[in-house]
Amino acid sequence: MRAQVIDGKAITARMRAEVAEEAARLTAEGWQPKLVSISVGDTAAAELYVRNQQRQAESAGVLFEARNYPAETSLEQLTGILQGLNADPRVNGVIIQRPLPDHIPVKVLQKTVHPLKDVEGMHPASIGNIVYNDLALGPCTVVAAVEILKTLPLKLEGLDVTVIGHSEIVGKPIAFLLMGLGATVTVCHHMTRSVAMHSRASDAVFVAVGKPGLVTGEMLKPGAALIDIGINRVETSEGPRTVGDADFESCGEVAGWITPVPGGVGPVTVATLMKNAVLAARMQMEHYRDAYARTEH
Amino acid sequence: MRAQVIDGKAITARMRAEVAEEAARLTAEGWQPKLVSISVGDTAAAELYVRNQQRQAESAGVLFEARNYPAETSLEQLTGILQGLNADPRVNGVIIQRPLPDHIPVKVLQKTVHPLKDVEGMHPASIGNIVYNDLALGPCTVVAAVEILKTLPLKLEGLDVTVIGHSEIVGKPIAFLLMGLGATVTVCHHMTRSVAMHSRASDAVFVAVGKPGLVTGEMLKPGAALIDIGINRVETSEGPRTVGDADFESCGEVAGWITPVPGGVGPVTVATLMKNAVLAARMQMEHYRDAYARTEH
The missing domain is CATH 3.40.50.10860 (Leucine Dehydrogenase, chain A, domain 1)
Structure with a gap:
């Protein structure tokens, strides 16, 4: 295994400590x-x-x-x-x-x-705000996947990124969010003629399709970051297992960093939900105070 | 000149006839x-x-x-x-x-x-709806540029497209509209390391940056479609002129189709505004009727 396995739980622990502080305030x-x-x-x-x-x-x-x-x-x-x-x-x-x-x-x-109580970030206005680079409450999985990329020693400006999967709630918002951070983003999906042509030229690959083994090592540029958002239940000779969309073995030989499934994007997603909860509470508090501060006594 | 020059005014005339019929109804x-x-x-x-x-x-x-x-x-x-x-x-x-x-x-x-009166398609909810593939009132320039591509004999599903420019009101919504139509889309911008690497591999290129001469023939794949959304005033030896973001001469030698500036995306954009006006009127009529039909007499 050449790749460094990204520790989602360690990222989660840091986020949870910040959330707990803000919740206490x-x-x-x-x-x-x-x-x-x-x-x-x-x-x-x-x-x-x-x-x-x-x-x-x-x-x-x-x-x-x-x-x-x-x-x-x-x-x-x-x-x-x-x-x-x-x-x-x-x-x-x-x-x-x-x-x-x-x-x-x-x-x-x-x-x-x-929208101010939309902690999952699924309201059309929440998604629209990503386009406008005004990320109030982003979709949790999306924010989590991008947060993980941000922990790596890669400069996001100008980074070539391929997003595989163009769902409304994961692939597309990830692409928007990355564009807002300066990355050059290609979105591939089931109609794409050659996913490998794009992924092999990329410094980071996000995959969110729901197909085990979809991404293999030969589709990656050596040293690239692979963020695996897929969650699939598969039967193996040792019983059922949860795996992502990447073939962990072959990708791990080529990638520079790789998220495991489970233990990668999943826990960071739950931590992001909690972060959204404190963000939402603060926005509502400010909204409430503004409304009362404007009232004439 | 190898490329076929796309006639925005002819497209406009067809759209205007449809709008006039709907307005009469x-x-x-x-x-x-x-x-x-x-x-x-x-x-x-x-x-x-x-x-x-x-x-x-x-x-x-x-x-x-x-x-x-x-x-x-x-x-x-x-x-x-x-x-x-x-x-x-x-x-x-x-x-x-x-x-x-x-x-x-x-x-x-x-x-x-x-949002129901947003004929320019600029409300965050209108932009968010593009992500959700629910295009009620789209941003006019965006819809116009994509309508032009649709008039060409190209299958949008699986088409490799590069969008140069990632503004919130043009580049990004075009990218998401094209994704919804099945294209594989890469969005490039001022931080992209090599725009040509992406544009040269694409069947269609959209450019919306605001820089005359930004796209040259050597950045295109032979036979590709080039949709030029830029509008720039430049001084020439024969006085001021309006030009797009593409170097029309060199691009015309390589592209299969090219939009002129002026006379390309511009007129189709105004026709789209009128189309949005009749769409908005119909939605409001239906909304009004629904509200009254539901009232108990």
């Missing part, structure tokens, strides 16, 4: 950050995530309330619940756990969360 | 589209644009009201004016002419225009 001012997690129907799929979020929140001094609604809850009822949370000054952020039942369109719910 | 239903143009202070710089927009609007059956406010108008006054236009059912679209006086931040005004 906010709490002292009467604004202890609070997240509400909404899941609908069968909770088994999301349960592991929710429990992990809860643990991370509590260890950082962020309040966390996990709510579960029955599978038959209507869109109108959920919209009403979200509007209630938007209006509740004690709630600073709302997390909508996936998957949702088929009759609930996730985008409609994400749009209903007030 | 809307008018018959009591919803004749109406645009209001806002300029502030010295009008000389914008006057040519405004007059051109007015002429195009009128020839398509779109009402056009050009308003000019004194240079000393405050941001609060302008915000109030825009809120009044948002609330006025007779106004379907608002255009904010640039340049504005220094004390007026253009983004604040653009955010104040209601």
Whole structure:
């Protein structure tokens, strides 16, 4: 293995310490950050995530309330619940756990969360703000992946980067965010004629597709950074395993840095959610104070 | 000259005929589209644009009201004016002419225009919707440049495209619109180490930087499409001239298609503004009808 394996947990620990400090400051001012997690129907799929979020929140001094609604809850009822949370000054952020039942369109719910309480960064206005380089609350996975790149001794200005995967919630926002930092970015996807042509010319490669083994060592430039955002469950002779989109073995022989899966982007994503929670609480506090400071007595 | 010169005016004429038909349909239903143009202070710089927009609007059956406010108008006054236009059912679209006086931040005004009346497509929500592939009202220049590419006999899926220039209002949205259409897109800018490395490997090149002569023939792949979005005033021995960002001579020898400046993207942009005006009027009509259809009698 030639590549240095990036330690997502170490990055997470640093971020969590900063979040805990900021949460303590906010709490002292009467604004202890609070997240509400909404899941609908069968909770088994999301349960592991929710429990992990809860643990991370509590260890950082962020309040966390996990709510579960029955599978038959209507869109109108959920919209009403979200509007209630938007209006509740004690709630600073709302997390909508996936998957949702088929009759609930996730985008409609994400749009209903007030942009200032959108700690997942999924509101169209949050995504639009990335384009405008005005990153208030960015999508957690996206911010996490880019934060990891920032820890490496690479100058982002002029860096040639290939992003593989052009989903609305990961690939495209990563590309925008990197462009804002000065990188030259190519976005590849399932219609790209030759991904390797682009990835082999790049100093850093991000992959977020959901296909194990998609990126192999021969697709990389020697010494490049590989940030693997994929999370796939695969069956192996030793039982089920979680792997990313990169063939870790061959990529590790060529890359200069590589994120492991699990233990790379995943933990940093949860830490970013907590960072968004304290950012959201501070923005709401300032918004509230501005509103009152402007009132004539 | 090897390249075929793309005739922006012919594309415009087709678009204008479609807009006129749709405007006539809307008018018959009591919803004749109406645009209001806002300029502030010295009008000389914008006057040519405004007059051109007015002429195009009128020839398509779109009402056009050009308003000019004194240079000393405050941001609060302008915000109030825009809120009044948002609330006025007779106004379907608002255009904010640039340049504005220094004390007026253009983004604040653009955010104040209601997204359904944002015919220039400059609201963060409009830009964010591009990322989500939900192009309601796109930025006019962006939509125009991509419409031009669509008129060529090139399959957009898998097309390798380089966008030179990463501005928030042109380069980035073009990149995301093209990605949504299946192209593999690289965005280059002033920090890119080698623009030619990317542009030479591309089937189509968009340039929107504002530097005459930036793109030369040797930066292109033979037969590629070159869409030139730059508009620059330069002094020549025969007096002032308007040119794009491409060196038209050398690029014309290598490219397969090339847009002239003037006469390329420019006229198509104005036609797109009119198309947005009828789209906005229709969305508002539907929104209005939905609201009333839902009321209990």
